[in-house]
Amino acid sequence: MSIWIANGLSQDLPPGVVMAGAWRGAELAIWRSASGRLSAWGDRCPHRGMRLSHGFVRGETLSCIYHGWVYGSDGGCRKIPAHPAMVPPATIKAEVYQCVEAGGVIWVAPAAVESDAPDLAGLTPVRSVTLRADRGALARVLAGAVAEGDLWRVPALGAVLALQDRAEGLGLHALCHDAAQRVAVSRWLDGVLRLAEEGALA
Amino acid sequence: MIAAAVLNEWYPVAMAAMVGPWPGRATTLLGHDINVFSEGDKIIVRGAGGDLAVTLAYGHVWACPGTPAHDLFPVPEAAQPGRRLVDCGAVRVKCSPLRAVENFLDIAHFPFVHTDVLGAEPHTEVGRYEVQIREDSDEVWATKVHFYQPQAAKSAAGGIVTEYMYRVAASTSAVLYKTCPNNPDEWDVIGIFVQPLTEELCEVWPWMALFDDTTPQADLIQFQQMIFLQDRSILENQIPRLLPLDPGKEIPTQADLTSIAYRRWLKRKGLTYGAQMVAA
Ligand code: FES
Ligand SMILES: [Fe+2]
Numbered sequence: 001m002s003i004w005i006a007n008g009l010s011q012d013l014p015p016g017v018v019m020a021g022a023w024r025g026a027e028l029a030i031w032r033s034a035s036g037r038l039s040a041w042g043d044r045c046p047h048r049g050m051r052l053s054h055g056f057v058r059g060e061t062l063s064c065i066y067h068g069w070v071y072g073s074d075g076g077c078r079k080i081p082a083h084p085a086m087v088p089p090a091t092i093k094a095e096v097y098q099c100v101e102a103g104g105v106i107w108v109a110p111a112a113v114e115s116d117a118p119d120l121a122g123l124t125p126v127r128s129v130t131l132r133a134d135r136g137a138l139a140r141v142l143a144g145a146v147a148e149g150d151l152w153r154v155p156a157l158g159a160v161l162a163l164q165d166r167a168e169g170l171g172l173h174a175l176c177h178d179a180a181q182r183v184a185v186s187r188w189l190d191g192v193l194r195l196a197e198e199g200a201l202a
Numbered sequence: 203m204i205a206a207a208v209l210n211e212w213y214p215v216a217m218a219a220m221v222g223p224w225p226g227r228a229t230t231l232l233g234h235d236i237n238v239f240s241e242g243d244k245i246i247v248r249g250a251g252g253d254l255a256v257t258l259a260y261g262h263v264w265a266c267p268g269t270p271a272h273d274l275f276p277v278p279e280a281a282q283p284g285r286r287l288v289d290c291g292a293v294r295v296k297c298s299p300l301r302a303v304e305n306f307l308d309i310a311h312f313p314f315v316h317t318d319v320l321g322a323e324p325h326t327e328v329g330r331y332e333v334q335i336r337e338d339s340d341e342v343w344a345t346k347v348h349f350y351q352p353q354a355a356k357s358a359a360g361g362i363v364t365e366y367m368y369r370v371a372a373s374t375s376a377v378l379y380k381t382c383p384n385n386p387d388e389w390d391v392i393g394i395f396v397q398p399l400t401e402e403l404c405e406v407w408p409w410m411a412l413f414d415d416t417t418p419q420a421d422l423i424q425f426q427q428m429i430f431l432q433d434r435s436i437l438e439n440q441i442p443r444l445l446p447l448d449p450g451k452e453i454p455t456q457a458d459l460t461s462i463a464y465r466r467w468l469k470r471k472g473l474t475y476g477a478q479m480v481a482a
Contacts, residue, residue, distance in 0.1 A: 043441070044441045046452070046453050047452065047453055047454075047455075048440060048452050049440040049441045049442065049446075049452060050436060050439060050440055050441075051440075051441065054435075054439055063314075064314075065314055065315070065436070066311050066314060066315065066436050066440075067308075067310045067311050067314060067457075068313065068314045068323075068326060080455060081310070081313070081314075081323070081326035081327075082310040082326060082327060082328040082455060082456075082457035083327065083328070083455060083456065083457065084326065084327050086455075092453055
């Protein structure tokens with residue numbers, strides 16, 4: 001498995017939006033500020049454990065939906081609405097991951113990782129889907145795929161899949177080499193899903 | 203193994219008016235299947251190991267799986283003339299019964315979870331209030347709690363500062379007293395009675411004793427249910443599902459004094475069903 005995990009396509013996370021993500025077994029909240037800055041944090045508010053992915057973005061901050069604690073891009077708590085005059089101690093901090101965009105893909109790794117995210121420059125993002133089957137089922141359908149960790153290249157189609165384990169299933173973030181093939185790759189992906197899910201049931 | 207302290211408490215298991223003959227209401231208490239049914243004018247709560255101790259109060263059936271350590275907590279207002287008693291039915295929530303009670307004791311979430319009803323920005327400040335564990339009744343009380351509310355109750359027309367008192371009456375039951383818009387000398391009384399099905403699943407029975415003879419019953423129930431469904435969207439998304447009792451896992455502030463006292467009280471009494479004891 002790879003250290004950098006794809007968590008979606010840049011096009012699917014506009015400014016001002018927060019979504020749920022996953023790094024291996026860890027659940028994440030990934031959000032984009034009004035100015036476009038991306039952040040990925042453990043999906044747990046330090047106050048009372050509420051999922052931060054249910055929160056809301058205001059400008060350059062993310063607020064927790066339970067008691068409205070406000071967090072800045074560095075994960076530090078900026079404001080506690082119940083105590084408006086108080087400056088929150090620096091120890092109140094979300095669990096911060098690294099989050100970068102490369103090749104139209106949102107990549108996440110733990111804070112301490114020093115390697116770079118995979119370079120998929122030149123590829124065209126297609127779409128993200130969730131496969132309700134495991135890697136084995138996917139491998140049976142994609143016999144010609146070349147796997148490098150979580151990146152599966154399908155040379156016959158000029159397609160690349162970045163895989164992501166999620167609670168609901170296997171996330172497949174698809175890209176292609178030839179922008180003109182976007183629609184074809186998207187249709188092919190529907191077929192892959194169907195075959196792999198049927199194969200998993202059989 | 204469930205601790206004796208837990209077994210010897212009273213838990214709500216049904217709305218009294220809804221109980222019919224065998225098999226009655228088939229449900230779960232502390233992970234064990236039970237049936238709540240009527241036989242003549244008696245209500246029986248039967249588990250695999252026999253019949254449980256039963257008390258009827260506040261529109262609900264209460265059962266104790268062990269040997270009752272004390273009587274069910276009193277709510278004198280339930281017998282006060284002029285009050286309307288309203289049962290609101292049950293809401294099932296995938297969370298620890300203790301998290302459900304703690305949320306009921308919390309005011310700081312009003313502007314964010316019950317937006318424009320029980321609270322609204324920028325009125326988010328929680329002033330100092332008093333919390334004590336009363337030794338005589340062995341209950342947690344929070345008093346002098348004040349909060350600005352846009353529509354504090356179904357009968358409130360506009361924004362007002364509401365005063366609250368909160369009371370943890372049992373490990374999974376709490377009662378609040380709030381300024382009554384129709385009667386300045388009295389308090390509206392709202393309870394939540396939480397049935398622990400398992401450590402991570404509960405049924406919550408809101409109950410009210412109000413001075414309000416104008417609002418239709420259906421509207422009162424609908425108001426309470428709307429509030430509670432908003433709470434459920436929070437309760438089912440807290441991590442972990444169990445309530446952490448050891449300090450360090452979560453960060454309380456001064457607004458959380460009631461929650462701090464509730465957790466301490468649970469720990470001291472060994473009422474840890476639904477609690478997480480070791481920081482994971
Ligand atoms: S749990 Fe996030 S602000 Fe309280
Ligand atoms: Fe609430």
